[in-house]
Amino acid sequence: MAASARRQRRSVLRLRRLIAHSVRLSWAADRRAFIVTASLQLLGAAVIAAQVLIVKLVLDAILEVTSDDAGTERVVVPVLLLAGVTALVAVSAAVQANQQRLLSELVMRSTWQQMLDVAGAVGLRAFESPGFYDRLQRVQTNALSRPYQLTQGLIGLAGGIAGAAGLSIAIISLEPTLLPLLLLAGLPLFFSSRRESRLEFDFAVAQTPRLRLRHYLGMVQTGRDEAKEVRAYGLAGALRERFDAVYADYTADLRAHLRRRTRLAVAGNLASATFLAATLLALVWLIGRGRVSLAEAGAAIVAIRLLAAQVTTLFKGAQQIFESGLFLDDLADFVAMRPAAELAEAGAPAPSSFRTLTADGLTFTYPGSTTPALDDVSIRLGAGEIVALVGENGSGKTTLAKLLAALYEPDTGAVRWDGADVSGYARAGLRQSVAVVFQDFVRYQLTARDNVGLGRVDRLSDDDAVAAAARRAGIDTVIDGLPQGWDTYLSKMFKGGRDLSVGQWQRIALARAFFRDAPFVILDEPSASLDPRAEHALFQSLRELLGGRTVLFISHRFSTVRTADRIYVLDDGRVTEHGTHDELMDRDGHYAELFRLQAAAYLAPQANLS
Numbered sequence: 035m036a037a038s039a040r041r042q043r044r045s046v047l048r049l050r051r052l053i054a055h056s057v058r059l060s061w062a063a064d065r066r067a068f069i070v071t072a073s074l075q076l077l078g079a080a081v082i083a084a085q086v087l088i089v090k091l092v093l094d095a096i097l098e099v100t101s102d103d104a105g106t107e108r109v110v111v112p113v114l115l116l117a118g119v120t121a122l123v124a125v126s127a128a129v130q131a132n133q134q135r136l137l138s139e140l141v142m143r144s145t146w147q148q149m150l151d152v153a154g155a156v157g158l159r160a161f162e163s164p165g166f167y168d169r170l171q172r173v174q175t176n177a178l179s180r181p182y183q184l185t186q187g188l189i190g191l192a193g194g195i196a197g198a199a200g201l202s203i204a205i206i207s208l209e210p211t212l213l214p215l216l217l218l219a220g221l222p223l224f225f226s227s228r229r230e231s232r233l234e235f236d237f238a239v240a241q242t243p244r245l246r247l248r249h250y251l252g253m254v255q256t257g258r259d260e261a262k263e264v265r266a267y268g269l270a271g272a273l274r275e276r277f278d279a280v281y282a283d284y285t286a287d288l289r290a291h292l293r294r295r296t297r298l299a300v301a302g303n304l305a306s307a308t309f310l311a312a313t314l315l316a317l318v319w320l321i322g323r324g325r326v327s328l329a330e331a332g333a334a335i336v337a338i339r340l341l342a343a344q345v346t347t348l349f350k351g352a353q354q355i356f357e358s359g360l361f362l363d364d365l366a367d368f369v370a371m372r373p374a375a376e377l378a379e380a381g382a383p384a385p386s387s388f389r390t391l392t393a394d395g396l397t398f399t400y401p402g403s404t405t406p407a408l409d410d411v412s413i414r415l416g417a418g419e420i421v422a423l424v425g426e427n428g429s430g431k432t433t434l435a436k437l438l439a440a441l442y443e444p445d446t447g448a449v450r451w452d453g454a455d456v457s458g459y460a461r462a463g464l465r466q467s468v469a470v471v472f473q474d475f476v477r478y479q480l481t482a483r484d485n486v487g488l489g490r491v492d493r494l495s496d497d498d499a500v501a502a503a504a505r506r507a508g509i510d511t512v513i514d515g516l517p518q519g520w521d522t523y524l525s526k527m528f529k530g531g532r533d534l535s536v537g538q539w540q541r542i543a544l545a546r547a548f549f550r551d552a553p554f555v556i557l558d559e560p561s562a563s564l565d566p567r568a569e570h571a572l573f574q575s576l577r578e579l580l581g582g583r584t585v586l587f588i589s590h591r592f593s594t595v596r597t598a599d600r601i602y603v604l605d606d607g608r609v610t611e612h613g614t615h616d617e618l619m620d621r622d623g624h625y626a627e628l629f630r631l632q633a634a635a636y637l638a639p640q641a642n643l644s
């Protein structure tokens with residue numbers, strides 16, 4: 035008993051908190067729309083109350099006409115009034131529906147804006163945390179449906195409360211003794227609706243992980259990116275079976291849940307009918323005793339029906355808010371991360387270039403990992419130098435590049451520009467001076483112009499510079515040959531869009547980096563998908579293409595690496611060797627071994643295959 039009371043108190047407290055949060059969310063989304071919606075609710079409640087009073091006037095007039103043989107014209111005014119109020123109810127419902135749709139859309143927009151602000155503000159480290167990523171996914175998945183449900187719930191709840199209050203006032207003004215009777219008739223509905231909303235909430239909470247899995251399994255079978263592999267590995271049948279199994283579990287639970295709800299609805303309605311009969315009998319008794327007139331009794335019956343509808347709306351609203359509760363909690367936690375994220379990215383204005391860039395004893399461990407990806411790594415780049423990073427898979431090359439690009443902070447050690455530790459500079463300012471082509475660069479499903487121009491958004495409309503960057507990357511003729519040239523979407527998702535080959539995409543990514551026009555350029559395997567001629571041309575002209583810029587490039591192809599001014603060899607997160615190609619070959623260490631392995635593979639492929 036005590037436990038159940040505690041649970042109820044917790045539910046009430048939670049509902050109060052959720053309502054406050056929903057109101058804040060709607061208010062922040064658009065004050066005007068919120069005020070208009072709230073005013074319409076109040077108007078709706080007043081009109082419902084007026085309806086009851088007018089019904090009484092109509093009944094009074096009808097009874098007078100029949101008993102006194104008075105002129106039927108006496109009925110005309112109340113009837114017209116009733117028709118007018120009924121029309122007003124219908125009009126207000128239509129306006130409310132539109133207003134609610136608008137408010138839902140505005141709340142959805144505001145939710146997306148808040149979510150994108152946080153996603154853009156947090157450091158890359160956040161994306162390594164499963165907690166952050168899960169929450170982001172949940173907020174994102176729900177951001178499309180929940181705001182609608184939430185505003186509907188809020189409006190339903192407010193409307194239900196206002197309507198019930200309006201009806202109570204109307205009844206009191208008719209005959210105060212009727213009020214307890216009305217409340218009695220509403221009691222079974224009150225309890226059954228509350229129980230139903232609790233059941234629905236528990237069901238929604240319990241099913242969330244399963245529904246998420248079902249959504250994912252559906253997506254993996256319909257996604258464009260996944261389509262190749264699903265076919266190549268013949269996964270369609272197996273994935274479909276999993277989808278069916280998850281769906282079957284869900285429908286089994288849904289059936290059981292709906293059976294419970296039906297039982298509850300039957301019990302609630304039976305109890306309601308019994309209470310209604312008792313209320314009507316009490317009304318007859320009051321009429322017999324002359325305490326209540328026939329017209330008042332008629333109006334009371336109308337009020338009972340209206341009150342039942344209001345109570346149902348009220349509980350449905352509370353239930354919808356409850357169901358959106360998890361989403362609201364996720365959103366609140368997510369948004370709360372923003373100030374700390376912004377603080378972490380803030381700092382003094384960064385210089386726009388450097389004469390020397392050094393990494394001093396960098397150590398870095400990915401969140402959730404136990405072994406460091408970088409262990410006491412030190413390297414140096416002079417302005418205008420081309421420096422290469424080599425090493426086996428997983429040796430830490432990309433991680434080092436990310437630290438130098440100010441995307442991660444080292445656990446210990448420092449990245450220095452002209453001797454100054456860059457951790458004191460604003461991250462965004464630092465990154466402006468760095469252009470990176472990642473191994474897994476982004477293929478923006480936007481126009482060719484955007485794909486290059488996004489390298490530097492403040493110069494996006496500089497068509498000549500965009501075209502020049504494309505020329506340097508050797509992708510200009512491909513773009514000119516597209517159906518709408520620079521305006522062609524590089525995606526089949528859009529009408530007239532075209533996809534490119536992997537190597538052409540890589541050139542687009544290079545063009546984007548060239549367009550950025552930054553003093554420090556990081557190229558992570560920039561030629562992995564280029565044909566031999568294009569790769570040769572790129573590295574032959576790298577100095578000319580990047581005229582005087584400092585370049586750090588990562589490559590597994592030693593033919594390209596040998597042209598670098600200096601080469602750093604990474605092994606298991608540590609720098610094991612460094613020097614020019616000739617120096618490293620003379621040293622006859624790890625680098626020389628890897629170089630010879632690759633050279634031998636080119637020169638005597640048969641021997642390697644055998």
Ligand SMILES: Nc1ncnc2c1ncn2[C@@H]1O[C@H](COP(=O)(O)OP(=O)(O)OP(=O)(O)O)[C@@H](O)[C@H]1O
Pocket residue numbers: 162400401403407425426427428429430431432433434473
């Ligand atoms: N996001 C991550 N979370 C946890 N560990 C990671 C993450 N990214 C990389 N690692 C680990 O850090 C180490 C270094 O990875 P990194 O990507 O820097 O290697 P790499 O030298 O660039 O490899 P490759 O030649 O395959 O591109 C590896 O052991 C890798 O498994």
